[in-house]
Amino acid sequence: MRSNLFAKMKDRIKDLLDEIDNFNADSLDNVEAFRIKFLGSKGILKDLFTNFKNVDVCENKDIGQSLNNLRKTETDKVNALKNSLENSSQDKSNYGDLTRPAEPINLGSRHPISIVKNKIIDVFSRIGFTVSEGPEIEDDWHNFTALNLPEYHPARDMQDTFFIEKDPDILLRTHTSSVQVRYMENHKPPIRTISPGRVFRNEDISARAHCIFHQVEGLYIDTDVSFADLKQTLLYFTKEMFGKSKIRLRPSYFPFTEPSAEVDIYWGLETETDYKITKGTGWLEIMGCGMVDPNVLENANIDPLVYSGFAFGMGIERIAMLLYQIPDIRMFYENDVRFLKQFKLVI
Ligand code: DAH
Secondary structure, three states: OOOHHHHHHHHHHHHHHHHHHHOOOOOHHHHHHHHHHHHOOOOHHHHHHHHHOOOOOOOHHHHHHHHHHHHHHHHHHHHHHHHHHHHHHHHHHHHOOOOOOOOOOOOOOOOHHHHHHHHHHHHHHOOOOEEOOOOOEEEHHHHOHHHOOOOOOHHHHHOOOOEEEOOOOEEEOOOOHHHHHHHHHHOOOOEEEEEEEEEEOOOOOOOOOOOEEEEEEEEEEEOOOOHHHHHHHHHHHHHHHHOOOOEEEEEEEEOOEEEEEEEEEEOOOOOHHHHHHOOOOOEEEEEEEEEEOHHHHHHOOOOOOOOEEEEEEEEHHHHHHHHHOOOOOOHHHHOOHHHHHHHHHHO
């Protein structure tokens, strides 16, 4: 016959094993409380081992084994719960929730100056123009003298220059016309090239002017090139670029072309903005152009008796301001994302 105490203790141990088996925890604190409840200095096992002293000698081997088993089961459970909670919190910090949908990737956008520059290149490359580039730091010869602007020429004052060195003069190019000269020095006609690039002028910064801006220069040299070729090329350009097919050429003066002209396009007077940007005339000036001066050809070792050509130059900022209705040139250089992200869809 088993004693009453034996039966009671066996039942209690069985219940406790069930409790351990069913226990689950969602935090390390819960696991610790569960450990203390069983294994703490005032815990259940401590109590049971105290009772164990009263068990009959012939029964205490069985109860002793059951108690040791209970302690081991509790210890294993606590360790297993701790491990799994610690691992899962590490997983979270490394990978986040792997089942969440991915964050949308934030795409950047092209700068409006790049968009307009690429469009100009695209339009001219369709009629056989190549793209050429030259240095931003120039010498006096390529920026001025070879372009028919000798020393003391009054037109030099039209382009306030940043000088880097004096005698011989080294400067930041004031226009991309300098690339014309370099290209002619290195290539034989026929020549068809456009030269986009950054230019520098010592000017006060305002809504309409900046000391750094961008231009595209164009140069066409061959036998029998006439002013009519220039006009048709510009007409093609304005149609493709702006969708406008009415232009006019106003006589003007540039030292490197003769005759010279400024190109206006008829923008229209349909909206209030049209009135504003054309000052109520409907016409807008977009570039300078002309037939390359024979002196310039000669300076680049091209015989002006055999060859003739035309050249043109335009400001990229000015065209971008027109196309996108940008009111202040400084916006191009501030890199404010609220400004830049508006050009996402216009590539
Ligand atoms: N270089 C001139 C400027 O910066 C623009 C220009 C006018 C270029 C007439 C040309 C041209 O090639 O023929 O204002």
